[in-house]
Amino acid sequence: MSDSEQDVRRLHELVTQCVLCPQGCEVDRSAGELGNCRTGADAVVASSGPHFGEEPCLVGTGGSGTIFFSGCSLSCAFCQNHDISQQITGRELTPIGLADLALRLAEAGCENVNFVTPTHIAHVVAEAIRIARQRGLKIPVVYNCGGYESVPTLRMLEGLVQIYMPDFKYGDAYTARRYSHAEDYPAVAQAAVAEMFRQVGQLRLDERGVAVGGLLVRHLVLPNDLAASRLVIEAVAAAAPGATINIMGQYHPDFRAAGHSELMDRVDPAEVKALRDYAARRGLLLVGPNVQPRP
């Protein structure tokens, strides 16, 4: 049995007393028990297709081949994607069905297969990638996750994922607890980013400027510096020196934000620019809608 085959088998075993993610619910999802992510043993795909709204280095000319999963291991008060992440609706797919979908996106000309919110079904995603590679999938796989990741689970994805694209949501434990019920988020995300960087290194582009491998961290700036963005930048710079980051200024109040008056404000564009400058001074490379790294 190959290393990746063993890793896929171990990931499936983790689901029987689930510790796939740092929530550590220890429920037997293979027997129908549900943990915080409210997802059974199979993946539920909410939507899929070429997506042109991601960073230019992921979109290229063919679009990023996104596969959006229902459910999430986190439940952030301001979730910008809550219609998918907080409801379990869509098609249930086995690893073979998911591999078929990935291959169809590649045949349609997508630049990559972009698994969006894969953390809670990492076992299905890993097996699907193995099957798709055996059946000829050539384009990179993007692991587009919330940053609240278990390092042991990430280790079992080594060699299967070419591009890690984690959020790094908070630099401060108080806000992580207040908005995501995950006080340990900053420390967990920093360890996860370090592991991802160890596996895939700096973001690499081909001659067309399209990403072929590496780490791309995303940080959504919250109003009133609630995310403690400078601490996020410091944590990324420490875990992955010289890594690429997208500091995003498109926050809008959504989901349960109305329950927190401080989340109802808008983000000041001048603050976003100041944060980008700060990240550059800390040695990070910037990427975003109008900023593209050099090939």
Ligand code: SF4
């Ligand atoms: S993947 Fe789901 S069930 Fe498993 S530990 Fe995380 S939240 Fe709990």
